[in-house]
Amino acid sequence: MVLPPLIQTFVLHFGEMGGRWGVSRTVGQIYALLFVSDRGLNADEITEALGISRSNTSMGLKELEAWRLVRKRHLPGDRRDYFEAPEDVWQIIRTLADERRRREIDPTLSMLRDIMMETPQNPEEQHAQARMAQMHELIELLTGWADDVQRLDNDSLRQLLAMGAGVSRLLDMKNKITVFAGGKRRGVSEGEAS
């Protein structure tokens, strides 16, 4: 691998981390390389830069496309495919959240729903089912929330994050308003999303 030291460190780190994630070392490295690159790269350039086989590059790129983390682009007068990582880091987070949800959360939710249709045959199964229901409820809340936040534009998202623990003060405020209005649960929260 022949890369500027600064970039090499970054790429190698993502390679290692790729493992902890659901992707291979190579896939992590390819993504890291594209992320910091100031222009699209073709498969041969990537192969060369990372010192891996051409076929490995091809597979890695395919996987990254499946994750929607890189996209193909064509340069006029050049038949080769060029690949680049979308620039907007906020969008990257959205994409990641989306894909991980699709691959990890949704199948679990589906399984939980199926199980919850069953009738427990004894106290042991009954307890198990209750636990699964707890898990199901929590996951639904989390993903529902994530869905909503997902739709915020970058500025709103940044604002929300910058607020940090301030959120809890907003919640207090909301509660005061709610109580004030006669305890009829009509604060600024609850349902009716845009």
Place this chain on the structure above:
Amino acid sequence: MVLPPLIQTFVLHFGEMGGRWGVSRTVGQIYALLFVSDRGLNADEITEALGISRSNTSMGLKELEAWRLVRKRHLPGDRRDYFEAPEDVWQIIRTLADERRRREIDPTLSMLRDIMMETPQNPEEQHAQARMAQMHELIELLTGWADDVQRLDNDSLRQLLAMGAGVSRLLDMKNKITVFAGGKRRGVSEGEAS
């Protein structure tokens, strides 16, 4: 594996999912089993229920303890260790967030900080460093926010989640108030956490 069908499905699913996550099939299964169990189980019971080797159980439990997802408990008059998964699903989320952060995010932040101390030697490195700075900023924002939310009690957290997209309306409100107060950036947000 001899388990009530309802539980078996759940355990097997977590085994599969374990793979996508950073843990082995066995570890996923052990956790799932403890999660739905209505009492602590000892290593032999787990071994028996999952049809795996005693040593595998021992290693799996050790890993789950490292994740702080299960804890050891002792029953009076019984020398064996009993294991159980903490009950509070909200707390589980906190633990997971905590550990994943420690294992995946923190090392990355550290690496990014190191790289950002370096002086880029050419335009290519300069662009790369700028991209890393973007990533660094985003991760800091996300983790800072997560830290704050982490400290909310279960009810506040539930409320926050239930609010969903309502958050954006709160933000609008905040902005109105801020502007109203003379555009001096003194809304309900910004710094000064509890």
Place this chain on the structure above:
DNA sequence: CCGTTATTTCAGACATTACTGAAATCTGGG
């Protein structure tokens, strides 16, 4: 202390996943 039972460690067997090179397929220009 000693014997018994519980737990952990660890080297090797086994299984899974990642990577490569060669061959096959695709694509666009002539």
Place this chain on the structure above:
DNA sequence: CCCAGATTTCAGTAATGTCTGAAATAACGG
């Protein structure tokens, strides 16, 4: 329709990761 460059597929191999049984260690009661 053919050629050359580009990409993908795939079977075999290398590398990792997981699991086991046996042996070592620890913990407790007597």
